[in-house]
Amino acid sequence: MAAAFLSELNPKLEEIADVKTAVSEAVINAVIHGYGMEEWDGPTQARRKSAWIHMESGLSDNVFEVSIEDKGCGIPDIKTAMQPLYTSRPELERSGMGFSFMEEFMDEVKVESTFGEGTMVQMKKKIGIVEQMEEE
Amino acid sequence: MKACKKNGQYLMIQMPEEIDHHQTVQIRQAADESILEDEVRDVIFDFGQTxxxxxxxxxxxxxxxxxxxxFGGQVYIMNADxxxxxxxxxAGIQKIAEFIN
Structure with a gap:
């Protein structure tokens, strides 16, 4: 869905991949950490856990915006959660790189969370700007 | 699983075009079975299509x-763009895996 929106801005393939990676990180965070599922088993399990992930994306000028929101358990300490390699669930073979990758691939990442109520991740990325080649 | 190919001592894992949590659940299962049952030593991840x-x-x-x-095994990564x-x-993977091309 995000990729469809994005295509209006005539993005480079890498930019699409960047956004996909960041969105994938945010969504899987919501599933695994927000709702405490080991993995996404489809709508049946989601209904059982009344899991719900809301995603919204939009464009303004050449900035792509996306927000991913869940009504899961929330993050008690956002600063700790965003540290590279930190994971609250080491037993699941998680890398702890989720937020780091979001920050690496997007221009702006904002996290709002209320413990016990849910989490919203908002991300922005400028699309279609030709970066100057680094001189070697 | 076709993503995994055994060749003597090592296990070659063909990584898919898009790697996310969903894809890796299956790869992980197939790889672990192969590592334990066939007692392979080294694992090679082929990122050629990724x-x-x-x-x-x-x-x-x-x-x-x-x-x-x-058990003295090594991880190799090949064809990563x-x-x-x-x-x-x-993520510091170069500390634990060797890149071959």
């Missing part, structure tokens, strides 16, 4: 490394 990857790609490499390094390499390096 264009997009999230942190689950890092997890699958780190997890296999933990399994096989205890510049983008995928950048992601792998940012």
């Amino acid at each position: 264009r997009m990857m999230d942190s689950s790609g890092i997890e699958i490499i780190m997890g296999r490394y933990r399994m096989i390094s205890a 510049t983008r995928i390499k950048k992601i792998l390096f940012s």
Whole structure:
């Protein structure tokens, strides 16, 4: 869905991949950490856990915006959660790189969370700007 | 699983075009079965087809490394493009795996 929106801005393939990676990180965070599922088993399990992930994306000028929101358990300490390699669930073979990758691939990442109520991740990325080649 | 090919002592894992949590659940299962049952020593991840990857790609490499390094096995990564390499390096994978091309 995000990729469809994005295509209006005539993005480079890498930019699409960047956004996909960041969105994938945010969504899987919501599933695994927000709702405490080991993995996404489809709508049946989601209904059982009344899991719900809301995603919204939009464009303004050449900035792509996306927000991913869940009504899961929330993050008690956002600063700790965003540290590279930190994971609250080491037993699941998680890398702890989720937020780091979001920050690496997007221009702006904002996290709002209320413990016990849910989490919203908002991300922005400028699309279609030709970066100057680094001189070697 | 067709993504995994055994060849003597090593297990070759063909990584998909897009690597996310969903994909890696299956790869992990197939790889672990093969590592345990066929007693392979080394694991090679082939990223030749991969264009997009999230942190689950890092997890699958780190997890296999933990399994096989205890028995003297090595992890190798081949055919990763510049983008995928950048992601792998940012997570420090070069410390545990050898890049071959």
